[in-house]
Amino acid sequence: MNREALMEATKSQMPERRWKHVLGVVDTAVELADRFGGDRDKAWLAALLHDYTKAWPIERMEKIIREQGLPPELLEHDKELWHAHVGAWVVRTEHGIDDEEVLDAIRYHTSGREGMTKLDKIVCLADYMEPGRDFPGVNKIRELAQHNLEEALLAGFDSTIRLLLDKGKRIFPLTMLARNDLLLDVERRKQERD
Numbered sequence: 001m002n003r004e005a006l007m008e009a010t011k012s013q014m015p016e017r018r019w020k021h022v023l024g025v026v027d028t029a030v031e032l033a034d035r036f037g038g039d040r041d042k043a044w045l046a047a048l049l050h051d052y053t054k055a056w057p058i059e060r061m062e063k064i065i066r067e068q069g070l071p072p073e074l075l076e077h078d079k080e081l082w083h084a085h086v087g088a089w090v091v092r093t094e095h096g097i098d099d100e101e102v103l104d105a106i107r108y109h110t111s112g113r114e115g116m117t118k119l120d121k122i123v124c125l126a127d128y129m130e131p132g133r134d135f136p137g138v139n140k141i142r143e144l145a146q147h148n149l150e151e152a153l154l155a156g157f158d159s160t161i162r163l164l165l166d167k168g169k170r171i172f173p174l175t176m177l178a179r180n181d182l183l184l185d186v187e188r189r190k191q192e193r194d
């Protein structure tokens, strides 16, 4: 499938407002790939597809999680997390996307994970800071992203974790692991620079 057809297929899964967000993430992810030496084609593709099932009915996603062997612990956590794993499964099944790096970047774009690849980081950060985003702290994340991929993403995870704590919500453990791992990564990189 060519780029235009894949864009049309993606657009048809969601309302206009979500599509605008996706286009913002695509532009931002490609910019970040250029800035930090990532693969811009993979960044484009993963960003385009990252929210493929975001607007799907919860029941449809739940069925896929249960029937296709996706991590069952997802069902005990915020439904906002489901679309990332379900989306990776659907784009492989429906569109034959078989690049594991791209699929992982889609799968972990909401939660993060330990040992995030550069592509994982780029897509996750682009999702936090695309131009349509407006939440306390987003400008700080954008400033950090001018120079430091890991510090910017760490600030993103910290803001999500803070928000979840303030709301008294459960925290998907992978995000804590991602955050701790990233902190080590940031400290290691700082030491290397000094």
Ligand SMILES: Nc1ncnc2c1ncn2[C@@H]1O[C@H](COP(=O)(O)OP(=O)(O)O)[C@@H](O)[C@H]1O
Pocket: 077, 078, 080, 081, 109, 110, 111, 127, 160, 164, 170, 171, 172, 173, 174, 175, 176
């Ligand atoms: N570790 C987590 N545990 C529980 N919920 C989470 C976690 N990380 C993210 N979320 C939920 O997912 C939401 C963000 O999901 P995201 O895919 O970025 O959606 P959107 O693009 O609509 O912001 C957060 O606002 C929060 O409700």
